[in-house]
Amino acid sequence: MITKIGLLGYGTVGAGVAQIVTQEQALLTQKLGWTIKLVKAVVRNPQAQRRFTPPEGLLTTEPDEVVGNPEIEVVCELIGGIEPARTLVLKALSAGQHVITANKALLALHGTEIFEKAQEVNRCVMFEAAVAGSIPIIRTIREGLSANRIQNLYGILNGTTNLILTRMSKDHLTFDSALKEAQQAGYAEADPTTDVMGYDAAHKLILLTALAYGVLPKMDDIHIEGITQLEPEDFSFASEFGYVIKLLAVSSLVEKETIEARLQPVMLPASHLLAGVGGAMNAVMVRGNASGDIFVSGPGAGMMPTASAVVGDILEVARTTRHSHSDHRPSALGWRSLKSEMIKPITQTSAPYYLRYAVIDRPGVLSSISGILGRHDISLAQVIQKGQNPQTGTVNLVMLTHRAVFGDLSEAVKETQALEVVKGVHLIRVEEFN
Ligand code: HSE
Numbered sequence: 561m562i563t564k565i566g567l568l569g570y571g572t573v574g575a576g577v578a579q580i581v582t583q584e585q586a587l588l589t590q591k592l593g594w595t596i597k598l599v600k601a602v603v604r605n606p607q608a609q610r611r612f613t614p615p616e617g618l619l620t621t622e623p624d625e626v627v628g629n630p631e632i633e634v635v636c637e638l639i640g641g642i643e644p645a646r647t648l649v650l651k652a653l654s655a656g657q658h659v660i661t662a663n664k665a666l667l668a669l670h671g672t673e674i675f676e677k678a679q680e681v682n683r684c685v686m687f688e689a690a691v692a693g694s695i696p697i698i699r700t701i702r703e704g705l706s707a708n709r710i711q712n713l714y715g716i717l718n719g720t721t722n723l724i725l726t727r728m729s730k731d732h733l734t735f736d737s738a739l740k741e742a743q744q745a746g747y748a749e750a751d752p753t754t755d756v757m758g759y760d761a762a763h764k765l766i767l768l769t770a771l772a773y774g775v776l777p778k779m780d781d782i783h784i785e786g787i788t789q790l791e792p793e794d795f796s797f798a799s800e801f802g803y804v805i806k807l808l809a810v811s812s813l814v815e816k817e818t819i820e821a822r823l824q825p826v827m828l829p830a831s832h833l834l835a836g837v838g839g840a841m842n843a844v845m846v847r848g849n850a851s852g853d854i855f856v857s858g859p860g861a862g863m864m865p866t867a868s869a870v871v872g873d874i875l876e877v878a879r880t881t882r883h884s885h886s887d888h889r890p891s892a893l894g895w896r897s898l899k900s901e902m903i904k905p906i907t908q909t910s911a912p913y914y915l916r917y918a919v920i921d922r923p924g925v926l927s928s929i930s931g932i933l934g935r936h937d938i939s940l941a942q943v944i945q946k947g948q949n950p951q952t953g954t955v956n957l958v959m960l961t962h963r964a965v966f967g968d969l970s971e972a973v974k975e976t977q978a979l980e981v982v983k984g985v986h987l988i989r990v991e992e993f994n
Pocket of ligand 1: 717718720747755760860861
């Protein structure tokens with residue numbers, strides 16, 4: 561018996577998939593009980609340099625040689641982007657093929673359409689490689705933790721930003737120089753917008769939220785902040801308070817039927833497991849009501865880690881399609897139908913915050929600022945002042961607040977920004993773990 565696979569795209573990940581399927585054929589056959597065979601891979605330019613030389617005759621420029629080819633049972637979409645990926649995925653499902661994809665943006669933005677189509681035609685959509693590279697977090701939540709009500713989920717889901725933040729924190733680099741270094745090392749893209757603005761991690765958060773709670777949020781439902789505004793002083797002050805700054809994806813069940821979903825740089829205690837996840841690593845912590853806390857960490861990107869997840873899905877689809885009742889395939893998200901629970905607006909959430917004001921050092925400044933904060937119900941837990949900027953003559957007035965409602969805090973901060981002595985303000989949420 562043979563399960564025949566077609567690839568859409570033969571870039572870095574496609575080459576990694578071909579490498580594993582070719583070089584580890586005996587191992588995969590031993591595990592599965594039959595053989596996986598790559599039949600065709602659709603590419604734009606068959607002459608391009610490849611990181612793993614494709615077997616003779618594998619490459620084609622014709623999508624129809626994969627999508628809708630009755631010989632091919634499973635299609636791996638490794639092109640990325642929305643179109644033509646979306647159209648090809650829907651076409652493959654309609655043609656009765658199972659789909660594996662590493663495309664987080666596609667599923668986060670068009671998941672409803674794709675998952676509904678898969679259910680309608682009774683085919684699998686697998687996407688382990690779309691979130692946190694080689695970490696088997698999709699399967700962990702969908703299957704391993706399926707007995708649980710998930711209470712909260714925290715993730716470091718973008719390797720590029722985690723590498724930048726690690727360098728800023730440990731080696732006091734500015735954002736610009738840490739980014740340049742990450743680009744030179746081949747981690748960050750030439751256009752890093754998707755990573756540094758948080759969109760890539762937000763796409764992954766949408767998928768994890770759907771798996772955990774059966775709710776597929778829209779991008780607009782999620783509070784998304786990137787890391788471009790962070791400055792070296794923020795890392796020094798964080799360290800002084802015993803914190804580390806991480807770009808954290810959070811989705812929590814905060815009240816019955818209400819979820820908080822946000823992606824933002826936060827300060828977390830230096831002793832927390834997630835604080836120790838450095839460099840380009842990814843990690844996820846999930847709390848189930850029965851399981852307790854689960855923590856997984858590993859490479860979140862790269863040729864072989866991502867290919868590891870894709871080939872894992874290939875084997876799983878092959879097993880599922882052979883062994884499970886053909887009228888009832890497992891649903892992609894682990895929920896037979898999605899719910900429409902409310903995502904709590906960020907303005908209604910509350911947490912302690914770090915505020916760093918750049919102010920003119922003059923009598924009465926602290927009381928003007930704290931007066932405004934107080935009128936908005938923001939209570940201060942700690943205040944320090946130091947570090948005169950020789951260029952601007954401003955000093956850093958740094959505050960940690962008690963828990964504050966974000967809507968109130970935003971109003972207060974806006975009001976303080978209008979003070980003539982205030983030249984800038986930075987605000988970072990302090991993450992509380994219960
Ligand atoms: N660019 C992503 C990262 C990997 O740096 O983690 C793909 O989602």
